[in-house]
Amino acid sequence: MAETITLNVNGTDRAVKASPDRMLLWVLRDELGLTGSKYGCGEGQCGACTVLVDGSPRRSCITRLSSVAGKRLTTIEGLAQNGELHPLQQAFIDEDALQCGYCTPGMIVAGAGLLMKKPDPTVDEILDSMQGNVCRCGTYNRIVKAIQRAAKAMKEARP
Amino acid sequence: MTDDKRLETILEPERYELSAGPLYCFELDRREFFQLMGCGLAVFCLTPRAEGAETIDERSFAAGQRQPAQIAAWLHIGEDGVISVYTGKAEIGQNIRTSLAQALADELPAPFDSIRMVMADTRLTPYDAGTFGSQTTPRMSPILRKAGAAAREALIQLAAERWGTGAKDLKAEDGKITGPGSKSISYGELTKGKQLMESIAGDPEMKQSSDWAVSGRSIPKVGACEFVTGEHRYASDHALPGMLIGKVLRPAFLGASLKSADLSAAQAMEGVTAVQDGDFIGVAAPDLPTAEAALLAIKAEWTRPDSISSKELYSHLVSTAGRSDGAKESGSLETGFSAAAHTLEAEYTIAYIAHTPLEPRAALAVWQDGGLMVWTGSQRPFGVQEELQRAFRLPPEKVHVIVPDTGSGYGGKHTGEAAVEAARLAKAAGAPVKVIWTRTEEFSWAYVRPAGVIRIKGGVAEDGSVAAWEAHNYNSGSSGLRPMYEFPNQSNVFHRCDSPLRQGSYRGLAATANHFARESFIDELAHAAGMDPLAFRLKNMRDERFIGVLTAAAERFGWKESKSTPERGFGLAAGFEKNSYVATCAEIEIDKNKKRVRVVRVVEAFDCGPVINPDHLNNQIEGMILMGIGGALFESIEFANGNLTNGRLSQYPVPRFKDAPAIETVLMNTQGIYPAGAGETPIVGIAPAIANAIFSSTGKRIRSMPIQPELFA
Numbered sequence: 001m002a003e004t005i006t007l008n009v010n011g012t013d014r015a016v017k018a019s020p021d022r023m024l025l026w027v028l029r030d031e032l033g034l035t036g037s038k039y040g041c042g043e044g045q046c047g048a049c050t051v052l053v054d055g056s057p058r059r060s061c062i063t064r065l066s067s068v069a070g071k072r073l074t075t076i077e078g079l080a081q082n083g084e085l086h087p088l089q090q091a092f093i094d095e096d097a098l099q100c101g102y103c104t105p106g107m108i109v110a111g112a113g114l115l116m117k118k119p120d121p122t123v124d125e126i127l128d129s130m131q132g133n134v135c136r137c138g139t140y141n142r143i144v145k146a147i148q149r150a151a152k153a154m155k156e157a158r159p
Numbered sequence: 160m161t162d163d164k165r166l167e168t169i170l171e172p173e174r175y176e177l178s179a180g181p182l183y184c185f186e187l188d189r190r191e192f193f194q195l196m197g198c199g200l201a202v203f204c205l206t207p208r209a210e211g212a213e214t215i216d217e218r219s220f221a222a223g224q225r226q227p228a229q230i231a232a233w234l235h236i237g238e239d240g241v242i243s244v245y246t247g248k249a250e251i252g253q254n255i256r257t258s259l260a261q262a263l264a265d266e267l268p269a270p271f272d273s274i275r276m277v278m279a280d281t282r283l284t285p286y287d288a289g290t291f292g293s294q295t296t297p298r299m300s301p302i303l304r305k306a307g308a309a310a311r312e313a314l315i316q317l318a319a320e321r322w323g324t325g326a327k328d329l330k331a332e333d334g335k336i337t338g339p340g341s342k343s344i345s346y347g348e349l350t351k352g353k354q355l356m357e358s359i360a361g362d363p364e365m366k367q368s369s370d371w372a373v374s375g376r377s378i379p380k381v382g383a384c385e386f387v388t389g390e391h392r393y394a395s396d397h398a399l400p401g402m403l404i405g406k407v408l409r410p411a412f413l414g415a416s417l418k419s420a421d422l423s424a425a426q427a428m429e430g431v432t433a434v435q436d437g438d439f440i441g442v443a444a445p446d447l448p449t450a451e452a453a454l455l456a457i458k459a460e461w462t463r464p465d466s467i468s469s470k471e472l473y474s475h476l477v478s479t480a481g482r483s484d485g486a487k488e489s490g491s492l493e494t495g496f497s498a499a500a501h502t503l504e505a506e507y508t509i510a511y512i513a514h515t516p517l518e519p520r521a522a523l524a525v526w527q528d529g530g531l532m533v534w535t536g537s538q539r540p541f542g543v544q545e546e547l548q549r550a551f552r553l554p555p556e557k558v559h560v561i562v563p564d565t566g567s568g569y570g571g572k573h574t575g576e577a578a579v580e581a582a583r584l585a586k587a588a589g590a591p592v593k594v595i596w597t598r599t600e601e602f603s604w605a606y607v608r609p610a611g612v613i614r615i616k617g618g619v620a621e622d623g624s625v626a627a628w629e630a631h632n633y634n635s636g637s638s639g640l641r642p643m644y645e646f647p648n649q650s651n652v653f654h655r656c657d658s659p660l661r662q663g664s665y666r667g668l669a670a671t672a673n674h675f676a677r678e679s680f681i682d683e684l685a686h687a688a689g690m691d692p693l694a695f696r697l698k699n700m701r702d703e704r705f706i707g708v709l710t711a712a713a714e715r716f717g718w719k720e721s722k723s724t725p726e727r728g729f730g731l732a733a734g735f736e737k738n739s740y741v742a743t744c745a746e747i748e749i750d751k752n753k754k755r756v757r758v759v760r761v762v763e764a765f766d767c768g769p770v771i772n773p774d775h776l777n778n779q780i781e782g783m784i785l786m787g788i789g790g791a792l793f794e795s796i797e798f799a800n801g802n803l804t805n806g807r808l809s810q811y812p813v814p815r816f817k818d819a820p821a822i823e824t825v826l827m828n829t830q831g832i833y834p835a836g837a838g839e840t841p842i843v844g845i846a847p848a849i850a851n852a853i854f855s856s857t858g859k860r861i862r863s864m865p866i867q868p869e870l871f872a
Contacts, residue, residue: 019448026447030404035396036389038566040517041598045808048517076389089387093379096774099782100252101386102517102566108387127816134808136517136567137252138785139778140819 010078020066036076047133057113076105088150099137240347247287249279266307279562289539293836308363368769377774395521408440412801415461424456468799479657495627495648499618507676510795518566524581525591536565543575570664602806608665611635613676636669643735678732678847712764716744728856732847738835739767743844766827768834787845
């Protein structure tokens, strides 16, 4: 049965009327119009739907609405601040770390989550944390470089 | 290689790529055209075969006639200086939105940012057969360059008339015409208040690649910002007021037909429209859970066709071999084999694999005023339009297909299933309907890269030259079957077979299979002749560019210094396809249990002529090496009892971060020719390079794609 559930998405409370069993991905896309998070596999295997829940990457295609009520959600639409790209978004452009771009929102959200926990990740840490995200165009090496570039830019920006 | 032979290679028929359908017609007359576009200068580019046969001039528009159909592309320079280019090609991640604009910016010349590409929209853009076969760069790009050159000449003429000077004293640069006495006027200013139409007559001279200023540079991806912010809307992201979500009931078995169905329970659900039309059954509902529940409520019985399993696949293919395309022969095999000191035979197998584009098939359809409008992800917008016309018996002007920049294709999005399904459901529901295929649907009901069996017999003379070469390809296709090596006596035959799965195009298509078999077998011959694989290949090559890529890759890789051990192997392969050359060197590691191969380093040299965008080309090459690693090491569609047995991403491994080797590319950047396409050929070398590296390390010859680890354990 549909209930009214309040989600905190990108810093704003949004009320949605939906069954608590529904998957977060489709509520974001179909109910809230936030289509940046993508459907890729529906079983948490590709990472195209990745969002941050209280700062940690989660696969929204297998995350039930009931499990995120009252938690802080960040989607790709919420990463840029005051019209300025997140350093990782900028790094993706600078490293040309995309081709078709369909995996890109999930990659960037997952990478941004990693950088919040580990501001200066090693290559192995990047590989470990990104292994669950698929890019069929094969831009993996460029994505690793983009994460390193963003880490450097964020380090330099810190006072 | 002679020109004739080269042409034959380029034009080698692609079995799975459909040929052009009906030609496009504009509906606009001249007055309407400029009402829509605003004043300015329009240049129409005829398709190569129409050039000289027809010209577009003001009279044909003034008379209210339709434009001649054979338009390949057109551009419009507006009063505001914005240059709009209209082409039916689709952007699917290969970055032609960037590279085509670079070509035009060179030719006009104009600032890169003043160019706006309007692509893949059946109402706005001219007919185009599709974005495949690495044809955008060799075919569409010169058409736009010629349009640019014609526009440049027209603008110079306008300025000459305005200033009363001779055209030869004027120069076009950076969006302006300049002349003696620091005269300068922008293109937009020149076209102000004018309604000018030009068609390309004759063959305007294009700039030589050595004179390119914008092409040849790594211009960043156009629209990159929209992709990294999630703002770009793929077909699956589009929505309309009152839109319903559509789902289609799939048959219980591959190839099954419907025996009976009961839709009453679904029809009774609130807000649900359930449709049966022949074998098609689908539902439309206000939201996804309701649509899924409605689908589950439908009871259907399906026939169960006889089927084979993937275990029997290769014997099935060979035993059903029917019509061949005829042997492509030269010299005499008999003479060749009698001169051979060593004769070998081998059989290679290539599994079915799935494109697995991360954006599955998706479409949003809406009917209005008796016409149909569809947003879908596709490599063939006009092909989808034709499918919709056929399905609903509509004339072309009633079907409008819009293809937003698409979440990749790799040859897997030539068909319009989701568009037809969404349109059928929208018609029944009387509301817009969006259908997004699930990943499982994409695996089972899209099409796969053809599987194949390739048999080769070869003879090598005492001096290491290949005296005889006989190759048979069963089912996977003819592209890339003919060797680029100088084999005096050869025969190459493609046999058509019965494919148990629906098969279709794929990046590089059969060239990957044919190169895997050929480059592996050449290694076998080299070994039989006791020669180094590099030296053996060079001994049998004459084509300078072929030699060039192989030498460049081997040098960068350090081939001479690479000594294999039981845990580490080195292999190489060379190839030619779609008028471009590639050579790939791979270094692999084998773990101690002999269970797993890891590709640690790859060097690839690529020659597609002059490079338009080095960084984007590198990105393509790197991506193809990754995609090729999947087919080489682990991708294989398995099936039994009428269904796929691994049709989910959790069961079908694709390359991931940790599969990526260190990759170095060598871009040959050969000048003096027009560039070839680059989205396919770089995939063909990696699988044989890996297999040859495994042989160098273990002495075990791999003859299957994907490689079965137990074969070298």
